Amino acid sequence: AQSVSQHNHHVILSEAASLELGCNYSYGGTVNLFWYVQYPGQHLQLLLKYFSGDPLVKGIKGFEAEFIKSKFSFNLRKPSVQWSDTAEYFCAVGVQNNNDMRFGAGTRLTVKP
Protein backbone atom coordinates (compact mmCIF):
# COMPACT_ATOMS: atom_id res chain seq x y z
CA ALA A 1 0.00 0.00 0.00
CA GLN A 2 1.15 3.53 -0.68
CA SER A 3 2.27 5.19 2.52
CA VAL A 4 4.55 7.68 4.21
CA SER A 5 6.27 6.47 7.37
CA GLN A 6 7.88 8.61 10.03
CA HIS A 7 9.86 6.42 12.35
CA ASN A 8 9.84 8.51 15.48
CA HIS A 9 6.66 9.53 17.22
CA HIS A 10 8.28 11.76 19.85
CA VAL A 11 11.88 12.94 20.03
CA ILE A 12 13.31 14.76 23.04
CA LEU A 13 16.64 16.58 22.69
CA SER A 14 18.66 19.11 24.59
CA GLU A 15 19.59 22.40 22.97
CA ALA A 16 22.62 22.16 20.65
CA ALA A 17 22.05 18.44 20.02
CA SER A 18 21.91 17.23 16.44
CA LEU A 19 18.62 16.16 14.93
CA GLU A 20 17.69 13.56 12.36
CA LEU A 21 14.07 12.63 11.69
CA GLY A 22 13.40 9.68 9.45
CA CYS A 23 10.90 9.54 6.60
CA ASN A 24 10.29 6.70 4.16
CA TYR A 25 7.68 6.46 1.45
CA SER A 26 6.38 3.65 -0.68
CA TYR A 27 5.06 5.40 -3.78
CA GLY A 28 6.39 4.39 -7.16
CA GLY A 29 7.03 6.79 -9.98
CA THR A 30 7.91 10.42 -9.76
CA VAL A 31 7.23 12.10 -6.45
CA ASN A 32 7.92 15.44 -4.88
CA LEU A 33 8.98 15.47 -1.23
CA PHE A 34 8.27 17.96 1.51
CA TRP A 35 8.85 18.61 5.17
CA TYR A 36 6.32 20.76 6.98
CA VAL A 37 6.50 22.10 10.53
CA GLN A 38 3.66 22.98 12.86
CA TYR A 39 4.68 25.15 15.81
CA PRO A 40 2.37 25.12 18.83
CA GLY A 41 -0.80 27.04 18.02
CA GLN A 42 0.25 27.79 14.47
CA HIS A 43 -0.61 26.35 11.09
CA LEU A 44 1.51 24.11 8.90
CA GLN A 45 4.49 25.82 7.30
CA LEU A 46 6.81 24.53 4.61
CA LEU A 47 10.36 23.82 5.83
CA LEU A 48 11.82 22.53 2.60
CA LYS A 49 11.01 20.65 -0.58
CA TYR A 50 12.62 18.41 -3.15
CA PHE A 51 11.47 18.22 -6.75
CA SER A 52 14.63 17.28 -8.66
CA GLY A 53 18.35 17.98 -8.89
CA ASP A 54 20.72 18.02 -5.91
CA PRO A 55 19.38 15.44 -3.45
CA LEU A 56 20.59 17.51 -0.51
CA VAL A 57 18.16 20.37 -0.05
CA LYS A 58 18.39 23.23 2.39
CA GLY A 59 15.39 24.84 3.97
CA ILE A 60 14.59 27.57 6.41
CA LYS A 61 15.97 27.88 9.94
CA GLY A 62 19.04 25.74 9.26
CA PHE A 63 17.17 22.56 8.33
CA GLU A 64 18.24 20.31 5.50
CA ALA A 65 17.05 17.01 4.06
CA GLU A 66 18.60 14.34 1.90
CA PHE A 67 16.69 12.40 -0.74
CA ILE A 68 18.03 8.87 -1.15
CA LYS A 69 16.11 7.35 -4.05
CA SER A 70 17.35 3.80 -3.53
CA LYS A 71 16.07 3.84 0.04
CA PHE A 72 12.86 5.78 -0.69
CA SER A 73 13.91 8.09 2.13
CA PHE A 74 13.89 11.81 2.78
CA ASN A 75 15.35 12.37 6.24
CA LEU A 76 15.35 15.76 7.91
CA ARG A 77 18.46 17.03 9.70
CA LYS A 78 19.66 19.98 11.73
CA PRO A 79 23.16 20.13 13.22
CA SER A 80 22.20 22.03 16.36
CA VAL A 81 18.63 22.39 17.57
CA GLN A 82 17.24 25.30 19.53
CA TRP A 83 14.41 25.48 22.05
CA SER A 84 12.37 27.31 19.40
CA ASP A 85 12.48 24.20 17.19
CA THR A 86 9.98 22.53 19.49
CA ALA A 87 7.15 21.61 17.12
CA GLU A 88 5.48 18.82 15.17
CA TYR A 89 7.25 17.83 11.96
CA PHE A 90 5.48 16.21 9.03
CA CYS A 91 6.97 14.51 6.00
CA ALA A 92 4.80 14.62 2.88
CA VAL A 93 4.89 13.12 -0.57
CA GLY A 94 3.25 14.78 -3.54
CA VAL A 95 2.05 12.44 -6.24
CA GLN A 96 0.40 13.18 -9.57
CA ASN A 97 1.97 16.64 -9.77
CA ASN A 98 1.09 17.29 -6.14
CA ASN A 99 -2.62 16.96 -6.84
CA ASP A 100 -2.55 14.36 -4.08
CA MET A 101 -0.38 15.03 -1.03
CA ARG A 102 0.18 12.22 1.45
CA PHE A 103 1.47 12.99 4.92
CA GLY A 104 3.20 10.92 7.53
CA ALA A 105 1.82 10.73 11.05
CA GLY A 106 4.24 13.35 12.28
CA THR A 107 7.10 13.49 14.78
CA ARG A 108 6.80 15.64 17.86
CA LEU A 109 10.12 17.28 18.72
CA THR A 110 10.68 18.64 22.20
CA VAL A 111 13.88 20.61 22.77
CA LYS A 112 14.83 21.12 26.39
CA PRO A 113 16.56 24.40 27.23
Next chain:
Amino acid sequence: DAGVTQSPTHLIKTRGQQVTLRCSPKSGHDTVSWYQQALGQGPQFIFQYYEEEERQRGNFPDRFSGHQFPNYSSELNVNALLLGDSALYLCASSFASEQYFGPGTRLTVT
Protein backbone atom coordinates in the same frame (compact mmCIF):
# COMPACT_ATOMS: atom_id res chain seq x y z
CA ASP B 1 -1.34 39.88 1.47
CA ALA B 2 -3.58 37.60 3.48
CA GLY B 3 -2.64 33.99 3.46
CA VAL B 4 -5.13 31.16 3.38
CA THR B 5 -8.13 31.90 5.56
CA GLN B 6 -10.72 29.48 6.88
CA SER B 7 -14.04 29.88 8.63
CA PRO B 8 -15.32 29.17 11.14
CA THR B 9 -12.46 28.57 13.57
CA HIS B 10 -14.40 26.13 15.70
CA LEU B 11 -17.67 24.30 15.21
CA ILE B 12 -19.72 21.90 17.29
CA LYS B 13 -22.30 19.71 15.58
CA THR B 14 -24.47 16.75 16.49
CA ARG B 15 -24.35 13.33 14.85
CA GLY B 16 -26.43 13.21 11.69
CA GLN B 17 -26.19 16.93 11.01
CA GLN B 18 -24.56 18.54 8.02
CA VAL B 19 -21.70 21.06 8.08
CA THR B 20 -20.13 23.50 5.62
CA LEU B 21 -16.60 24.78 6.02
CA ARG B 22 -15.17 27.64 3.99
CA CYS B 23 -11.75 28.51 2.62
CA SER B 24 -10.33 31.54 0.87
CA PRO B 25 -7.07 30.84 -0.94
CA LYS B 26 -3.93 32.92 -0.91
CA SER B 27 -3.99 35.69 -3.49
CA GLY B 28 -2.96 34.40 -6.91
CA HIS B 29 -3.66 30.76 -6.07
CA ASP B 30 -6.15 28.84 -8.20
CA THR B 31 -6.11 25.40 -6.59
CA VAL B 32 -7.60 24.41 -3.26
CA SER B 33 -7.06 21.14 -1.40
CA TRP B 34 -8.82 19.91 1.73
CA TYR B 35 -7.37 17.69 4.44
CA GLN B 36 -8.65 16.05 7.60
CA GLN B 37 -6.27 15.93 10.55
CA ALA B 38 -7.38 13.73 13.42
CA LEU B 39 -5.77 14.23 16.81
CA GLY B 40 -2.23 12.88 16.83
CA GLN B 41 -2.26 12.10 13.11
CA GLY B 42 -0.94 13.69 9.97
CA PRO B 43 -3.29 15.42 7.54
CA GLN B 44 -5.21 13.08 5.25
CA PHE B 45 -6.04 14.24 1.75
CA ILE B 46 -9.78 14.60 1.07
CA PHE B 47 -9.88 16.21 -2.37
CA GLN B 48 -8.52 18.97 -4.57
CA TYR B 49 -10.38 21.55 -6.64
CA TYR B 50 -9.13 23.32 -9.72
CA GLU B 51 -11.15 25.37 -12.19
CA GLU B 52 -14.28 24.64 -10.16
CA GLU B 53 -13.91 20.89 -10.68
CA GLU B 54 -12.82 18.13 -8.32
CA ARG B 55 -9.48 17.11 -9.80
CA GLN B 56 -8.33 14.47 -7.35
CA ARG B 57 -9.93 12.65 -4.44
CA GLY B 58 -8.57 10.71 -1.51
CA ASN B 59 -10.15 7.78 0.26
CA PHE B 60 -13.16 9.53 1.76
CA PRO B 61 -16.84 8.59 1.40
CA ASP B 62 -19.34 10.51 -0.70
CA ARG B 63 -20.61 12.21 2.47
CA PHE B 64 -17.67 14.53 1.90
CA SER B 65 -18.27 16.88 -1.00
CA GLY B 66 -16.95 20.21 -2.07
CA HIS B 67 -17.27 23.16 -4.32
CA GLN B 68 -15.02 25.79 -5.78
CA PHE B 69 -16.31 29.19 -6.81
CA PRO B 70 -15.16 31.39 -9.69
CA ASN B 71 -13.11 33.48 -7.25
CA TYR B 72 -11.26 30.24 -6.30
CA SER B 73 -12.69 30.10 -2.78
CA SER B 74 -13.96 26.72 -1.74
CA GLU B 75 -16.39 24.93 0.55
CA LEU B 76 -16.21 21.52 2.14
CA ASN B 77 -19.53 19.89 2.98
CA VAL B 78 -19.95 16.88 5.21
CA ASN B 79 -23.36 15.18 5.46
CA ALA B 80 -24.68 12.77 8.06
CA LEU B 81 -21.92 13.59 10.53
CA LEU B 82 -20.36 10.77 12.54
CA LEU B 83 -18.45 11.02 15.78
CA GLY B 84 -15.36 9.97 13.84
CA ASP B 85 -15.59 13.10 11.70
CA SER B 86 -14.34 15.13 14.67
CA ALA B 87 -11.02 16.56 13.50
CA LEU B 88 -9.16 19.63 12.33
CA TYR B 89 -10.04 20.36 8.71
CA LEU B 90 -7.27 22.06 6.79
CA CYS B 91 -7.46 23.94 3.55
CA ALA B 92 -4.39 24.47 1.40
CA SER B 93 -4.07 26.62 -1.68
CA SER B 94 -1.48 26.44 -4.41
CA PHE B 95 -0.44 27.76 -7.77
CA ALA B 96 1.71 25.19 -9.58
CA SER B 97 3.33 23.11 -6.88
CA GLU B 98 3.78 24.40 -3.33
CA GLN B 99 0.79 24.24 -0.98
CA TYR B 100 0.12 26.90 1.66
CA PHE B 101 -2.03 25.87 4.58
CA GLY B 102 -4.67 27.75 6.49
CA PRO B 103 -5.16 27.59 10.26
CA GLY B 104 -7.92 25.02 10.00
CA THR B 105 -11.44 24.57 11.33
CA ARG B 106 -11.81 22.45 14.46
CA LEU B 107 -14.98 20.35 14.09
CA THR B 108 -16.37 18.53 17.09
CA VAL B 109 -19.22 16.08 16.58
CA THR B 110 -21.17 15.13 19.69
